[in-house]
Amino acid sequence: MKEISKQFDFKKRESEIYDLWEKSGFFNPDNIKSSKKYCNVLPPPNANGELHLGHACGYTVMDIFGRFERMNGKKVLLLPGKDHAGIQTQVVFERKIKEERGVSRHELGREKFYEDCYDFCQSRSGYMRSQEKRIGISADWSREKFTLDPDVLKIALETFVKLYKDGLVYKGKRIINWCPRCATALSDVEVIHKERQGKLYYIKYPIKDSKEFLTVATTRPETMLGDTAVAVNPKDKRFLSFIGQKLILPLQEKEISVIADRRIDMEFGTGAVKITPAHDPLDAKIGKDHKLEEIQVINEKAQITEEGGKYAGLDVLVAREQIVKDLKELDLIEKEEDLVNNISICERCKTPIEPLISDQWFVKVDDEKRSLKKEVLASIKAGKIDIYPENFKKILINWFANLEDWCISRQIWWGPQFPVWYRGEEIYVGLEAPKENKSKGAWIRDENTLDTWFTSGQWPYTTLGYAKGKDYKNFYPTDMMIMGRDILFFWATKMLLLGTYRTGKVPFKNLYFTGLLLDKDGKKFSKSKGNGIDPLEAIDEFGADALRLSLVMDIAPGQDARIYEEKIESFRNFVTKLWNIFRYCHQSSEDFRLVEKISKKDLKTLADKWIVSELEETALKTTQLMKEKNISLAQDVLRKFTWDSFAAWYVEINKLEKNTKVLGYVLDRILKMWHPFTPYVTEEIFSILNSGEKILMVSVWPKSEKRFISSDTKKNFADLVDLITSIRNIRSIYRIDPAQPLEVYCDKKIEKEIVEKLARVQIEKSRKFEKKKMIKISTSKRSVYLDIAKSIDIEKELENARKEIGELETLIAKNEGMLKNKNFVAGAPKEIVEATKSRIGEYQSKLKAKRDLEKDLEKL
């Protein structure tokens, strides 16, 4: 027999086992014969990124479901891919070429920049792929896609063309979020808000032909250069007489009107607001309704434009200081207040956003002819997608209900260029430029680049080869989509929107959110804080199986969870436990092997019957929980069975009452049920026991043999456990030397060997001993007498016994009360009533035992 180490050598074996899986070909669903299918298109990470814990957590969940479904006989497709991640990658690559080649992207030119960046992503994606594999994901790498692969991109761009033809995408001048550093427009979700200490300036606007002023409050005085009105709330009695009057805009010396708009908050500032339609989203709306002029005074470099007169060319912050200074000289600043306000910053580079009016492309989400947002809302409300956790449905509904048009044009180079061509006044939308007619001049392509989420938002069907691809026909709509709750608004919503539009179907039947992973103090992981856990280091130290468990156990979907080394370590310990259970089984007998089927006659002892009964119950519960997507509870049930029932009790008893067949049967089933969660260690054990001839990954998920489940057996075994525990308890309390087996007397039938070994006692079977001088430990069915009267504290024991008697009496009274209640008997399910009755029986026999003990103690 081969020597087996005390721990699973994951460092050496993980990569070898992964190779074995890959070579088997079963990551590819084409190699599985079945009519049932399961598909999960994996979220594409940034092609030049690195695996972080968030990815690892997501992949673990995806792989657990994937492996579970595969073992249930389905053709499982976990389709991996990579994202080009527009703005983010452009920033990284620009920095890289600057450092390495000393060139800017402008020096390279758009075409060359794109080519080089493409090569960069291709070269880096292999690195990312190797990291993804280490977590053990059973994905079909032969189908791996990249968002800019020609076949994928073609389908995505066709969607744009179709949207254009349907009138659902349009180009228009609208106020957008502009990042001066990235030099691009951003969609609303790419902007985050942060509190900053700022100042609120109260500026006096002179009233025309009067010496009076109207004071407005603003945090951005520089925008006043573009003011075209001052607005007050029509309900505000203070300003009723001002409405319609003319003001003189200071510095610009222009006439502007006082208008009334109910969107003005009367409580804030002075109640009068300066309106700059070109540089504030609310002002833009008010301006539109009141037909105000839009004067652009800030440009795309966050500098004042020619419209700003003498301030032209200044950076906004410099202009702000200058304007405040000038106003002070004119005595037009009433006061300044400190104010904490929310400013918008770029999600990527944290630069303050400048709201600008700009010519951009938008997806119309609520068109009169076809409202995409209403279609998605209807699907969600109709329950076409199961969402985990369920309450995220409300978040989605709320978001879609308030959705505004989506800005999809970016002024960057890295990403798909718009499939739009111009020639003079003509516009053409299509995948390729129209055939040139030289006499009329050349077609010039639109410089804009599509938002990254426009392509990743189509991921479920572009990767499957919409609309004629075999995979599309087989696997769409997909079964499962799993993502971190932080990208819900970025990604889940876009997939629903575009998937519904293009395919007419929701892109996935189940949508599962993982929470965010936090450090031990509940803080977000961040590079600058240096509090991150590198998943690869964790795998090196504790093994991929341990990391997988720590990322999904005791964690509810959508809820944030803390993760830290000790936690991963405790799951590593579990993996070792599993390994040692195998080690015991393997060494217990020469002819030990895994057993797939067992019959009643193989169950010889109480312990045999009990462990199989527990096993079948566990299989039943675990399978049910997996189907309900409750992986955390499923593992909890499995863990309790594996460690508490099988390792702690059955294996110990098996040492006395050898039953190799039962051992082989239970091990076979727990290996299979653990496999989706801890694939490496289970595959390794399975491989050793089958001499490498079979693969656990494609073995069949156990079906519960309900005929072995017996509540009588359960009760009977629990009674034995109760007796052993009671003796252990006494031993521990009175510190009875473990080296000297305790003498115990017994006058009834009992599992002598088991009790002797597990409770470390020596049983004297006899009818003749002096019961009077002994302490009787009894349970419902078993009892022993301990000759320890001399060494125990009788008063204390009496007190304990009486306390427990009291507790039991209360319990019995409570349960009997329930049975006396007619409403309970009539209203509660029959099983509950029955359970209550049998519970009373148990309590009563325990009570009797305690009363006997009380009597014994009193006699002493």
Add this chain to the structure above:
RNA sequence: GGGCAAUUAGCUCAAUGGCUAGAGCAUCUCGUUUACACCGAGAGGGUUAUAGGUUCGAGUCCUAUAUUGCCCACCA
């Protein structure tokens, strides 16, 4: 301002309206009994945030309140 959650043992978290609310870690006591010290036995530790309500029955459902966190938003 709107929305979503959370509040359970010292800490981190479970618990499908129904068994004496459970785990892991930490603490304390004891132990190497040949699968495992990455282990085993035992112990202590709870008014399930507060106040009401629904129900035969509530940690779980409802309504308030408090505290904390997250997301959205148009406080200039």
